[in-house]
Amino acid sequence: MKTKTVKGNRRMNKLDLPSVFLICIFFFLAGFSASSLFSHSQKHEYDLRLRPRPRPRARLLEKSTQEKTEYHLLKAGDSGDDYVTLIPFQVLSWYPRALYFPNFASAEQCESIIEMARGGLKSSTLALRKGETEESTKGIRTSSGVFMSASEDETGILDAIEEKIAKATKIPRTHGEAFNILRYEVGQKYNSHYDAFDEAEYGPLQSQRVASFLLYLTDVPEGGETMFPYENGFNRDGNVEDCIGLRVRPRKGDALLFYSLLPNGTIDQTSAHGSCPVIKGEKWVATKWIRNQVQDD
Known part of the structure; x- marks a missing residue:
């Protein structure tokens, strides 16, 4: 009985060794895989901590229109x-300071202004620098126009527009x-120029132009853009006739407001602007x- 028992144990030992070996290999591989996965997870988490998070876009503190x-x-x-x-606006540029006002006036208001002005149009003129003549500056500005004050308009449209401009610019209408x-x-077209006047070129001034407000009275199918060729200080050596920069x-x-002076009162050198040639249609x-x-009416 003892001999049989001993022989039986030997058979079991021979059968158990391969099984034990396979089990060891299984646990070794399982442990190695788990370790790799844990290490990869740790590295990924570490990389996420080191990676700079994208900065969220600034959100305006606005309430829904509803x-x-x-x-x-x-x-x-x-x-x-x-x-x-409430007058909605969009900042187009900080250099120069240019703001866009969508739907500033109604289509009916625009059409009425055109009809009021149509009969009095004359060739546009320029403020001449020292030494300049009308002949030497011919071709710089080729539009036609007419000056009209709100007091001349019996319909009250220009008065309403002028009042709204004062609220948009935060400058009293008496300064316009x-x-x-x-x-x-x-x-x-109108080549690039400044609306503010340099006293060294134009002589002593009683007042200075701070800002310009342009109310577009028509759509223009092609061309006619208002351009700022020196936006952000670029293209200072460019041709003043080129239609480049912010357009x-x-x-x-719609309307466009831009400032000719910096907050310290000096001329903003990036405020040079012009009107690109009209290719199709008319621009009013x-x-x-x-x-x-304060200006006299």
């Missing part, structure tokens, strides 16, 4: 408004010149120049 808002207004002063005015209503036909296509009823625009002193 959300009802209650304003607790102060008592208006003698010349203030007793209501809140009369509207210069301009028409550009096919091929007509704003006219759209009926009502321009309001705004100064740093």
Whole structure:
């Protein structure tokens, strides 16, 4: 009985060795795989910590147009408004400071302004520098236009537009010149120039143009863009006749505001601008120049 038992144990030992060997290999491979996965997970997590997170885009603190808002207004002063005015705008550029106002005026208002101005158009002129003549500057500005003040408009349209411009610019309407209503036909243009005047070139000034407000009265199928060739200080050595840089296509009823002076009162060298040649259609625009002193109507 003992001998059989011993022989039986030997048979079991011979059978168990391969099984034990396979089990060891299995656990070794399983442990190695788990270790690799853990290491990869740790490395991935470490890489995520080191990788710079994308900066979220700045979000304006705006309320939905459908959300009802209650304003607790102060008592208006003698010349203030007793209501809140909302005028949407888009910043196109900081150098120069240029803002775009979609749907600033209605189509009917634009068409009425054109009809008021059409009969009085004359060839546009230039403010001449020292030594310049009309002959030497011929071809720089080829549009036609007419000056009209709000007091001349019996319909009240220019008065309403002027009041809205004052609210958009935050500059009293008494600082604005009369509207210069301009028409550009096919091929007509205005080379790059400054609306502000350099006293070294033009002589002593009683007041200075701070900003310009352009109300586009028509769509232009092709060409006629308002251009800022020196946006961000680029193209300073370029041709003033080239249509380059920031270009704003006219759209009926939309408006463009840009500032000719920096906050310190000096001329913004990036505010040079012009009108690209009209290729198709007509360009009509009502321009309001705004100064740093009260203007006579």
